[in-house]
Amino acid sequence: MELNEEDLAIHEWQLDIPGLGEEGQQILKGTKALISRCGGLGSPVAFSLASAGVGELVLAHAGQLKHSDYNRQIGMAYEDLNKTRVNSIVKTLQRYKPSIKVKGVEENIHADNAADLVSEVDLVFSCAPLFEERFAMNQACVEQNKPMVDASMYSMEGQVLVVIPGKTACLSCVYPEDPPAWKRKFPVLGAVSALAAQIAVLEGIKLLTACGDVLTNEMLYYDTTNMSFRKIPTRRRPDCPICGHL
Amino acid sequence: MKVTIAYFGQLTTMTGLKEEEQEVSEGTDIRTLLKSRADHFGEAYQNLLFKDEGLRVSNIITLNDQLVDKKTPTPLSEGDVLMVHTPIGGG
Numbered sequence: 131m132e133l134n135e136e137d138l139a140i141h142e143w144q145l146d147i148p149g150l151g152e153e154g155q156q157i158l159k160g161t162k163a164l165i166s167r168c169g170g171l172g173s174p175v176a177f178s179l180a181s182a183g184v185g186e187l188v189l190a191h192a193g194q195l196k197h198s199d200y201n202r203q204i205g206m207a208y209e210d211l212n213k214t215r216v217n218s219i220v221k222t223l224q225r226y227k228p229s230i231k232v233k234g235v236e237e238n239i240h241a242d243n244a245a246d247l248v249s250e251v252d253l254v255f256s257c258a259p260l261f262e263e264r265f266a267m268n269q270a271c272v273e274q275n276k277p278m279v280d281a282s283m284y285s286m287e288g289q290v291l292v293v294i295p296g297k298t299a300c301l302s303c304v305y306p307e308d309p310p311a312w313k314r315k316f317p318v319l320g321a322v323s324a325l326a327a328q329i330a331v332l333e334g335i336k337l338l339t340a341c342g343d344v345l346t347n348e349m350l351y352y353d354t355t356n357m358s359f360r361k362i363p364t365r366r367r368p369d370c371p372i373c374g375h376l
Numbered sequence: 377m378k379v380t381i382a383y384f385g386q387l388t389t390m391t392g393l394k395e396e397e398q399e400v401s402e403g404t405d406i407r408t409l410l411k412s413r414a415d416h417f418g419e420a421y422q423n424l425l426f427k428d429e430g431l432r433v434s435n436i437i438t439l440n441d442q443l444v445d446k447k448t449p450t451p452l453s454e455g456d457v458l459m460v461h462t463p464i465g466g467g
Contacts, residue, residue, distance in 0.1 A: 171467040259467040284385050284464035305434045309463035311386060311424050316466040323467065349436075351461070353384070355394070362436060362461070363443050 131160035131185065136229065141183050149341030157338050158183040164251040166239040166267060167191040168219045170202030170323030171257035171281050171330070176219060177205060178331040179255075180227045187223070188251055190235040190243075191216045202320030239263045244270040253334055256280040256301075257327070259316070261308050268293060268301035272373045277337050281330035285317040288326035291349045291364065292333050296376035298347050299364040303373065322354055377402065377454035381413065385462040390420050405449040406439065406458060407431055424462050436461040 133155055138145075141155055161184050165172045168191040176187055195206055195215050203215070210218035216234035223232050237243055239258060248254055248270040256267045256278055264280060271278040271293060278293040280301055293300045329350060336342040348361040368374050382395040400409055410431065414422040425432055431446040438459045444450055452458075 167467060169467045257467045259465060261463070261465050264465060281467075282464050283466045285389065287384060287388075287464060289464060304436070305463050307432070307434045309434050309465070312463060312465050316464075317389070318466055351384070353394075360441070362438060362459075363441075365443060 131156050133159060137183065144182070147341055150335075150339055154339035154341060155183055158335065159185040161253060161338055162186040162188065162251045163253045163255060163334065164188045164190065164247055165255045165257060166247075166263060167258050168203065168205055168216060169199070169257065169259065170204075170318055170320050171283065171327045172255065173203050173205030173219060174324040174327035175255050175257060175281070175331055176223060177226065178328060179334070180223055180230050182331065182335055184230075186231040186233075188233045188235060188247060189216055189219060190237055190239055190247060191219075192236055192238045202318055202323050204320065204324070239266050241266045241269075245273065248274055248276055252276065253337065254278040255330055255334065257282075257330075259314060261305065261312055264301055265308070269372050271295060272300050272376070279330045279333050279337070281326040283318065283323050283326050286319065286322055286354045287352065288322055288329075288354075289349055289351045290326055290329045290333060290345065292337065292345045294337075294344075294346070295373060299366045300370060300373040303367040303370045304349070304364050306367065306370070325352065325354065377452070379409070379452050379454075379456040379458060381409070382457065382459045384460065385464045387421070387424060387460055387462050390424065391417055400452060403451055405451050406437065406444060407446075407449060409452060409458070410460070425460070434463055436463075 165175050168189050193215055195211050205219035207218050207222050216236050220232045220234040244266040254271050256264050272295045275295050280291040336344045347364050349364050351362050352359045380397050437444040
């Protein structure tokens with residue numbers, strides 16, 4: 131997609147990054163990405179995609195803002211307390227970057243809406259706090275051959291997995307069963323979520339452009355208590371019910 | 377011989393440990409070692425790591441940075457580092 135004068139002015143300082151340039155910037159502008167949800171992870175994902183120049187976002191998140199959201203959901207405005215979350219982040223994103231197209235969906239991802247939402251976009255960022263939602267997006271992405279960047283965190287730890295259908299392990303290859311002990315409420319510090327978010331955005335930008343090597347069949351895992359980062363190998367499962375046939 | 381077990385995710389919270397060193401006898405395999413730790417730490421550890429006495433498939437276990445096949449007994453060696461990740465899904 132053609133860059134206009136404003137695009138060139140806004141992104142001037144990143145156009146010299148090897149592998150990005152005007153060509154990569156045009157790709158970013160022509161990209162539509164889905165983010166589910168827009169909490170501690172999804173909020174910074176949305177803002178960093180917007181700042182990088184991704185042209186269009188679909189944000190899916192149900193519910194109203196609560197006090198306990200504000201330690202991490204940095205895309206929300208405090209004036210929107212008790213109001214719809216997704217409307218708040220759509221508003222703050224558009225205030226930050228009026229040229230971006232943003233669609234807010236007042237729903238979380240589930241098995242019945244995942245396929246439709248994924249079909250609208252080129253790339254998916256999986257940032258939901260429940261595996262049920264992550265698995266629904268994973269399945270829809272595999273079925274539609276769309277890449278997905280799965281980012282997650284717990285306490286002071288975080289991880290990022292890139293799913294390229296047919297080429298890498300999918301989320302169901304890595305986690306063949308719904309983790310029974312995972313609970314909706316988890317210890318969370320906003321900076322730990324935001325770190326996973328920024329790594330996820332970088333993986334997304336690399337998937338779209340030629341500015342670096344994407345994590346392929348390895349998951350990045352970090353522990354911020356001692357700032358250790360390492361790559362854990364992942365492997366496709368031939369018997370995976372989601373991607374094994376590819 | 378001595379081996380190290382490093383814990384991640386909910387296991388860190390549950391055990392209160394980042395890692396621990398264990399003395400094991402020659403020929404001990406991963407499942408046997410983790411079962412002995414489940415006997416020490418109790419039901420929550422057992423449920424996070426085991427299902428029907430087998431290692432849960434959804435945990436990621438590496439031995440010296442290589443993925444462990446949880447269905448095949450893997451014997452341990454002196455100085456091995458076992459890393460056990462329970463799934464994390466926070467956002």
